[in-house]
Amino acid sequence: MDYQTASSALKSSFLFSSISDQDLADLLARAEEKQFVQGEYFFWEGGAPDNFFLLISGRVKVIKHGSQGRETAVAFFSPGEIFGEVAVLEDKPYPASAVALETSAALSINRQAFRDFVRRHPEVTLAMIGILSGRLREAQSRLHDLAGERVEQRLSRTLYRLYSKLGPELPFTRQDLADMSGTTLETTVRYLSRLKQEGIITSKRGLVVIGDGPKLAVLAEG
Template sequence: MDTGVVMQAPLFAALDSETAEQLVLSMSTQEFAKGKEIFHEGDPGDSLYVITHGKVKLGRRSPDGRESLLSVLGPGEMFGELSLFDPGPRLTSATTVNDTILIALHNEDLRTFISRHPEVAMQMLAGLARRLRRTNEGLSDLVFTDVPGRVAKALLDLSARFGQPYKSGVRVTHDLTQEELAQLVGASRETVNKALADFAARGWLVLGAKSVTLLDTGRLVRRAR
C-alpha cells in the first residue's frame, strides 16, 4: 500500500503520521476486479472507503434505466462518507473502472475515532464541501455551457487528477468508454465524439484507447470557460 497516496484523503489530513498509520491499520483492505459493483444505489450506507489503487465511478440510474456518471475517483480519494453524517441508503452506485484496491472503515468505528479526534470531522466536511462545489459547477455547466465546453472542462479535470507528463503534453488514462465519458459530460456519445474529433483536428489533443494526450491545455482552458 502506498501510504503517501492514502494520506492525501481528507480522513487523514488532520492527523499526525503515527495516528494516521494506526487508523490505516484498523481499516480492512478489499480488492475488486474491473467492473465490480462495490455498493448499489439504495443499499445501506455502513462504511467509508479510501482508494489506494485503481479508479471508481459513482453514478445513478433513472427509473427508465438511463445511467448518469457523476464522478470518477482515483487513489487518495474517498467515497461513502456521506452516510456518516446523514445515515440512510446510498444515493449512488459505486463501480470499479479497473482493478481496484480499497481500504474500508465501518461507520461505527469511524464515529468512535472521530470522538477522539474531532479535527478529522472538519477535514471530512471540507472534502464533502469540495465535492458539492464540483456538483454545483456541473449543474451550472449543463445550463450555461455548450457540449464542447463541458468536454474541455471534463478533460482538464481528469488531467488534474490522473494526468502524467508525456512527450510534449499530458497523458490522461481515464479508462472510460465513450459512453461513460459522454455520461460524465451529460451529453450524447455522438455529440461528445464530435467535440473530441474537433479538438483533435485543431491539434489540441491526441485521442487514444480510453486515454487522451492533451497538447494545448491553454486552448482547452479557454474553451471550457
C-alpha cells in the same frame, strides 16, 4: 494488510492528515484492506452503508442508475481520496454505486469504528466539512457550465476536469461523456472527431486519451 502502504494512504488523505501516528495505527487496526478487479463494485446504490472507503491505488467511478437501467457517471476518485462517507455519516442507503475502473485497492472502514474515531478526534470532522464543501463547489460549477456554456465548451470542460483528476487516459465511452456534459451522443461524437483531427485527443472504444492538455485547457476556458 501491507501496514506501511495502508499507513501512507491514510497520511496522504486530507481527512486524516492531522492525526498522530498512534491514532492512525488505532484506525488501521479497525480497517480492512480490500482488492477490486476492473468492473467490480465497492457498493451498490440503495445498499446498506456499512463501510466507506479510502482508495490506496487504482481509480473509481461513481454512477447513478436510471429507471430504465441507464447509468450516469457522477464522480471519480483517485488514490488518497475517500468515497461512500456521506451515506455512512447519515446512516442512509448509498445514493449511488461505486465501481473500479481498473484493478484497485482500498481501505474499508466500518461505520461504527469511524463514528467512534470522530468522537475522539473532532479535527477529522472539520476536515470532512472541508471535503464536502469542495465537492459542493464542484457540483455548483458543473451546474453553471450546464446552464450557461456552449456545448463545445461544456464537453471541453468535462474532458479537462477528468484529465486533471485522472490523468491522460480516460476510460469512458462517448455516451458517458455526453451524459456528463448534458448533451447528445451525436453532438459528442462530432466534437470528439474534431478534437481528434486537431491532435488534441486520440480515442478507441471505451477510451479517450488526451494528447495535448494545454490546448484542451484553452478550449475549456472558451
